[in-house]
Amino acid sequence: MQPDPMAIKSAPPLLALALRPLPLLPLAAALTALTRSVATRHPSLFRRLGPYASASFVLDPTDLPFVICLSFDATRPQVTLHRQAQQGDTKIAGPLAALLGMVHGAFDGDALFFSRDLVIEGNTEAVLALRNAIDDAELDIGAELQALSGPFAGLLGRAIAMAQARTGLCLSRPETGVYN
Numbered sequence: 001m002q003p004d005p006m007a008i009k010s011a012p013p014l015l016a017l018a019l020r021p022l023p024l025l026p027l028a029a030a031l032t033a034l035t036r037s038v039a040t041r042h043p044s045l046f047r048r049l050g051p052y053a054s055a056s057f058v059l060d061p062t063d064l065p066f067v068i069c070l071s072f073d074a075t076r077p078q079v080t081l082h083r084q085a086q087q088g089d090t091k092i093a094g095p096l097a098a099l100l101g102m103v104h105g106a107f108d109g110d111a112l113f114f115s116r117d118l119v120i121e122g123n124t125e126a127v128l129a130l131r132n133a134i135d136d137a138e139l140d141i142g143a144e145l146q147a148l149s150g151p152f153a154g155l156l157g158r159a160i161a162m163a164q165a166r167t168g169l170c171l172s173r174p175e176t177g178v179y180n
Helices: 013-019 024-041 043-048 096-103 109-114 124-137 141-148 150-167
Strands: 056-061 067-071 078-082 090-094 119-122
Touching: 024 043, 024 078, 024 141, 043 124, 056 096, 056 124, 090 096, 090 124, 096 109, 096 124, 119 124, 141 150
Parallel strands: 056 090
Antiparallel strands: 056 067, 067 078, 090 119
């Protein structure tokens, strides 16, 4: 029997092991820069959040050694990383592959929720608004990273494609991603 190509994979254990000793502040700063770039390139994403634009979202990639806290402000979104559980208006927990796959449209958020690959706590309306905003923006994290990398965009695209192939993580939108 062939393995299901759409099955949710865990992040490679070596990735989690490599991230464990790293200081979180530089990674949080990089993720904040990425989020602010997304805000600039896709302003409708933050407008689409409507009354939840000021909500705090906790993303818990359960196979990584930290949680991600997102605070959206249309002018200054902020990302912080923490090694312990955090409180927010809402929390979305699941494997990194499920979180990335949902962002890139490779997995259906409702299906992930009902299969219990994702666990949602707190304000579910805020989560739904976030998911709809991301779906409408058709975000591609790989393309966003390439846009930030200037003259290294091609090299980074190849690195993203290689990482995608080796890890099975969805690092770009399948239909438009750098690895097509």
